[in-house]
Amino acid sequence: MFSGHQRPTHHDHISDVVAALEHLVVGKSVQIKLSLATLLAGGHLLLEDMPGVGKTTLARALAATLGFNWSRVQFTSDLLPADITGISIFDVSTQEFRFHPGPVFTSLLLADEINRAPPKTQSALLEAMEESQVTIDGHRHTLDQPFFVVATQNPAEQLGVYRLPESQLDRFLCCIELGYPSADAERVLLTGGDRRQLVERTHAVASIDMVVQWQQQAQQINVAPAVLDYAQALLACSRQMATEGICANGLSPRAGLSLLSMSRAWAMLNSREMVLPEDVQAVFTSVAAHRLAGSLKQGAPVTREILDSVDIP
Amino acid sequence: MSRPVEQNREFSDSTARLLGVTVLLTQLPLLLHLPLWICLPGALLVLCRVIPALRHRIRLPAFLMTPLVLIGAAAIVIHYGEVFNRDPCVAFLFLLVGFKYLESKTSHDASLLVVLSAFLLMTQFFYWQSIAAAVFAIPALFLIGLSLFTLQRGALPTQPRFMINLTAKLLLQAIPVATLLFVAVPRVTAPGIGEGHGNAITGLSSRMSPGSVASLSMSNEVAFRVEFHDTTPTRHDLYWRGPVLSGFDGHEWFILPRARHSTFAETTIASGTRARPTRYTVTMEPTSNPWLMALDAPSALPTRPARNSMPEVIASITEEKQLDSLVSLNRAIRYEAGSLLTDRFISNIQPGAEYLLTTRHNPRAQRFARELRADFSDDMTLANQILRWFSTEQFHYTLSPPRLGEDSIDDFLFNTRRGFCEHYSGSFVLMLRAAGIPARVVTGYQGGEVNGDYMIVRQSDAHAWAEAYIDGQWQRFDPTAAVSPQRVERGMSEALNGERTELFKQWPLLKTVSMQWDKVNYQWQSLVIGFDAKLQNKLWEKFGLKQPGALGLAILIIAVVLVWIALILAPWRILFGTQRADVCQRQWEKLCQGFARRGIARNNGETARAYVNRVIQNQPEHREKLLQLLDSYHTGRFGTGSQDRVIQKNCAAQMRRYRRQLGQFW
Numbered sequence: 001m002f003s004g005h006q007r008p009t010h011h012d013h014i015s016d017v018v019a020a021l022e023h024l025v026v027g028k029s030v031q032i033k034l035s036l037a038t039l040l041a042g043g044h045l046l047l048e049d050m051p052g053v054g055k056t057t058l059a060r061a062l063a064a065t066l067g068f069n070w071s072r073v074q075f076t077s078d079l080l081p082a083d084i085t086g087i088s089i090f091d092v093s094t095q096e097f098r099f100h101p102g103p104v105f106t107s108l109l110l111a112d113e114i115n116r117a118p119p120k121t122q123s124a125l126l127e128a129m130e131e132s133q134v135t136i137d138g139h140r141h142t143l144d145q146p147f148f149v150v151a152t153q154n155p156a157e158q159l160g161v162y163r164l165p166e167s168q169l170d171r172f173l174c175c176i177e178l179g180y181p182s183a184d185a186e187r188v189l190l191t192g193g194d195r196r197q198l199v200e201r202t203h204a205v206a207s208i209d210m211v212v213q214w215q216q217q218a219q220q221i222n223v224a225p226a227v228l229d230y231a232q233a234l235l236a237c238s239r240q241m242a243t244e245g246i247c248a249n250g251l252s253p254r255a256g257l258s259l260l261s262m263s264r265a266w267a268m269l270n271s272r273e274m275v276l277p278e279d280v281q282a283v284f285t286s287v288a289a290h291r292l293a294g295s296l297k298q299g300a301p302v303t304r305e306i307l308d309s310v311d312i313p
Numbered sequence: 314m315s316r317p318v319e320q321n322r323e324f325s326d327s328t329a330r331l332l333g334v335t336v337l338l339t340q341l342p343l344l345l346h347l348p349l350w351i352c353l354p355g356a357l358l359v360l361c362r363v364i365p366a367l368r369h370r371i372r373l374p375a376f377l378m379t380p381l382v383l384i385g386a387a388a389i390v391i392h393y394g395e396v397f398n399r400d401p402c403v404a405f406l407f408l409l410v411g412f413k414y415l416e417s418k419t420s421h422d423a424s425l426l427v428v429l430s431a432f433l434l435m436t437q438f439f440y441w442q443s444i445a446a447a448v449f450a451i452p453a454l455f456l457i458g459l460s461l462f463t464l465q466r467g468a469l470p471t472q473p474r475f476m477i478n479l480t481a482k483l484l485l486q487a488i489p490v491a492t493l494l495f496v497a498v499p500r501v502t503a504p505g506i507g508e509g510h511g512n513a514i515t516g517l518s519s520r521m522s523p524g525s526v527a528s529l530s531m532s533n534e535v536a537f538r539v540e541f542h543d544t545t546p547t548r549h550d551l552y553w554r555g556p557v558l559s560g561f562d563g564h565e566w567f568i569l570p571r572a573r574h575s576t577f578a579e580t581t582i583a584s585g586t587r588a589r590p591t592r593y594t595v596t597m598e599p600t601s602n603p604w605l606m607a608l609d610a611p612s613a614l615p616t617r618p619a620r621n622s623m624p625e626v627i628a629s630i631t632e633e634k635q636l637d638s639l640v641s642l643n644r645a646i647r648y649e650a651g652s653l654l655t656d657r658f659i660s661n662i663q664p665g666a667e668y669l670l671t672t673r674h675n676p677r678a679q680r681f682a683r684e685l686r687a688d689f690s691d692d693m694t695l696a697n698q699i700l701r702w703f704s705t706e707q708f709h710y711t712l713s714p715p716r717l718g719e720d721s722i723d724d725f726l727f728n729t730r731r732g733f734c735e736h737y738s739g740s741f742v743l744m745l746r747a748a749g750i751p752a753r754v755v756t757g758y759q760g761g762e763v764n765g766d767y768m769i770v771r772q773s774d775a776h777a778w779a780e781a782y783i784d785g786q787w788q789r790f791d792p793t794a795a796v797s798p799q800r801v802e803r804g805m806s807e808a809l810n811g812e813r814t815e816l817f818k819q820w821p822l823l824k825t826v827s828m829q830w831d832k833v834n835y836q837w838q839s840l841v842i843g844f845d846a847k848l849q850n851k852l853w854e855k856f857g858l859k860q861p862g863a864l865g866l867a868i869l870i871i872a873v874v875l876v877w878i879a880l881i882l883a884p885w886r887i888l889f890g891t892q893r894a895d896v897c898q899r900q901w902e903k904l905c906q907g908f909a910r911r912g913i914a915r916n917n918g919e920t921a922r923a924y925v926n927r928v929i930q931n932q933p934e935h936r937e938k939l940l941q942l943l944d945s946y947h948t949g950r951f952g953t954g955s956q957d958r959v960i961q962k963n964c965a966a967q968m969r970r971y972r973r974q975l976g977q978f979w
Contacts, residue, residue: 224951226898274951278920311917 014269016205017065024061024199025054027185031176034286035062037265040218043173044129044149048296053178059110059150060199066211067204068107075117081124085134104128107144107208111151115162126168146211166249166294173258175290221264222274229313230277231259237306238292247292247302259287277312324420328463332423333363335460336414338453339430342437343407351404358411382412403436420464427460444837458484486881490874497870500846516600516772517555517756521566523721527712527733532772536758537597537606538835539768546591548760548801550654552609553770555757557633559667563674564721566739566754569667571631580612581659583786588655596647596838605636610658613651618847632662647843656789664782668751671743675722678740682747692750692783699744700795710797737792738777751782760804764828767835896965897949904972921946935975942971
């Protein structure tokens with residue numbers, strides 16, 4: 001517990017993580033911090049982008065710097081739920097079923113191109129995300145904590161994709177896009193060595209225990225009534241816009257909770273013990289856009305409009 | 314620990330000092346009204362405990378206390394010669410508070426002392442009811458509250474700043490209740506304790522000798538104020554009739570005692586006489602005289618509203634049309650009267666020999682009048698001839714006439730020829746009497762100064778004129794006007810032609826200020842002091858209600874007070890639908906307003922940091938202060954302790970300090 005004007009001790013380590021990540025993923029500091037904030041808030045991350053801009057690199061860099069074990073599932077149209085969760089196989093030698101855990105039993109799961117898989121498979125993953133457990137053949141298998149899913153999604157205009165329904169998009173705390181790198185960053189990427197090798201050579205600067213501790217600390221960050229007022233006003237405004245037909249849905253109370261926990265984590269990343277309206281603003285688009293319009297691209301202008309029209313109390 | 318013991322614990326030194334200052338402040342206004350031999354010991358009793366240097370030196374032994382109080386009481390009774398009257402009671406209370414303070418040790422004593430002080434503070438209004446008195450009472454009232462609340466706190470912490478804030482808050486909350494009680498509770502028109510000598514001014518006198526009115530003329534004090542119900546009469550008609558002086562002993566004019574008083578004022582005038590009826594309300598300053606003033610000639614007796622809303626007649630009128638008050642004038646009084654504006658009225662009573670009395674003094678004046686009589690047989694012509702004589706001969710109107718000899722009128726008429734209105738009116742009446750025309754001197758006031766919607770009549774407007782009985786009518790003559798027409802036309806100060814160095818003439822602004830102050834005073838007199846049953850009734854009528862009975866009134870007051878308490882206690886959110894703007898937010902908004910005035914307004918939805926950064930871009934020299942201010946704002950409004958009032962206030966204070974450094978002072 002920290003209080004008063006005492007500097008939080010976690011901060012140095014977190015800034016180490018941020019620095020290491022910035023070294024690996026060049027020119028994307030905002031996205032890096034948002035990803036970390038999602039992890040600290042105990043949520044899951046959705047990356048919405050075209051192939052080849054570094055989604056996978058970001059996920060692997062996160063796992064590497066935080067010291068997480070990780071696994072990757074490439075979602076395809078013929079992927080089955082068992083390919084994710086695992087399967088029980090009859091062992092002849094012992095004469096009983098033995099459970100073979102799937103890739104979901106890990107700390108960081110990279111679910112690549114999640115919207116290429118059929119809905120049934122998608123929902124298997126989403127259940128694991130929501131419940132932190134999988135049930136196979138009547139047996140409940142609990143996942144380790146932290147369990148962090150980084151899913152990537154191709155833009156919906158591409159062929160052969162199953163759009164994630166809104167209810168499932170809601171499970172992702174945060175949705176960001178990486179976008180093309182800036183000219184300087186791109187030059188570094190082009191001239192530097194292979195990113196994959198760089199990631200593999202990276203030493204972890206944090207551990208699972210530390211992350212769990214940070215997650216607990218993030219929950220202690222103070223949210224003043226004024227900030228709650230502001231968050232509520234934002235929610236109300238989004239609902240107003242939904243009724244006016246500007247966006248598809250208003251924000252749910254769960255979205256409100258997500259907004260607050262994201263804001264807390266963001267404040268913590270900025271080494272503050274209190275959430276400021278600016279924290280809420282910083283995370284608002286990534287928390288709200290995909291919930292409002294089904295995709296980041298369509299939702300971002302709406303969130304901008306909401307932020308401009310709601311004054312800070 | 315039983316509760317009584319808790320309540321009866323001894324109070325601290327700082328509480329004792331607070332109590333002492335409270336008692337001194339409540340004693341202070343009375344120093345003006347009580348004799349010195351009471352004031353000094355009364356105040357000293359308190360001082361010797363308040364002043365730290367004396368506190369441990371002077372100790373009054375407990376066994377001396379009772380004898381000393383008894384001696385004080387005896388001295389007061391001997392001094393005043395009575396017991397159950399206002400002055401001895403106030404004086405005794407004054408001393409008693411001092412003794413009580415000296416012996417107070419426990420908080421129980423102290424509570425009693427505070428209540429006594431509150432009562433003592435109230436007694437000053439027996440003597441003095443001006444705005445100044447009310448203003449004077451405020452600090453004492455505040456300290457009484459402060460002492461009381463400090464005592465109530467018991468063992469709880471009592472930081473001065475906190476207690477002062479608390480007292481101010483509680484007293485402010487009490488104002489609406491006090492106002493309600495003032496407005497709604499029926500007026501008690503109880504005579505007695507409130508009536509005393511007060512600050513009554515002398516004003517006109519029942520005797521007039523050369524120089525007596527002139528001395529009055531030096532006084533700028535207000536005699537009374539008048540509101541006319543219709544148009545204000547012209548200056549020529551503004552003869553305020555006071556005591557009528559028919560008696561003469563050769564030197565002085567005086568009031569003849571009259572047996573016949575009437576409570577029915579009737580003024581009959583001859584047909585063809587110009588006369589305009591008028592009604593007006595007079596607010597008289599306290600006076601020790603028994604006369605009420607009315608415009609010449611009074612046609613309706615002065616009345617004041619009574620409780621049953623029937624006007625109460627407060628004066629009787631003599632056959633000389635002099636208004637004798639039936640009530641005490643020691644306090645300011647407000648009455649309504651009516652007059653016929655005329656300079657002559659019919660009298661059916663043939664004037665007696667006393668109106669012709671001349672005495673053996675002033676033989677030359679009498680001889681002169683008889684000589685004139687031989688030339689002019691008509692009374693009216695004769696009177697006018699004397700007036701003409703005054704204006705053609707070298708007579709001067711002056712405030713500082715030379716001293717006159719034994720036969721003062723002779724001396725004045727034929728030697729000095731310099732005089733004030735009493736000289737002219739007196740000698741005029743004497744000459745008329747010598748010529749066989751019944752005549753008398755009338756004193757009062759002439760003129761008045763219009764100030765907005767009312768008129769001020771001052772002591773300096775005091776005047777004396779003459780009345781003569783000609784053709785069955787009493788006819789007014791103003792010999793002063795014959796000598797100095799300006800006296801009536803423009804007022805006395807104009808007529809005296811710079812004889813008095815007038816302060817107001819040199820500084821016109823001072824005059825304006827003084828007139829405005831008079832206006833405020835008049836409002837105070839008529840609306841606060843003069844808030845009587847009639848005004849109260851009017852107020853009820855304004856709300857479309859009848860004056861409620863005692864039970865109704867009690868229910869009403871209790872209901873309003875309960876609603877008020879509920880309003881005070883109700884959370885801000887319920888009353889106004891919004892969260893009460895916290896102190897830091899208010900400071901922040903002021904900062905934003907300040908910079909908005911300089912052209913940097915905060916945009917909708919712009920965060921504090923973004924805005925401050927924008928301001929810093931514009932005014933880089935303020936960078937440090939702005940960033941510190943931002944820090945305080947964030948801590949006070951959003952920080953871990955932002956729900957703590959103390960932290961909020963501290964942060965707001967820091968923000969205000971930074972704002973001052975930025976040049977924002979409010």
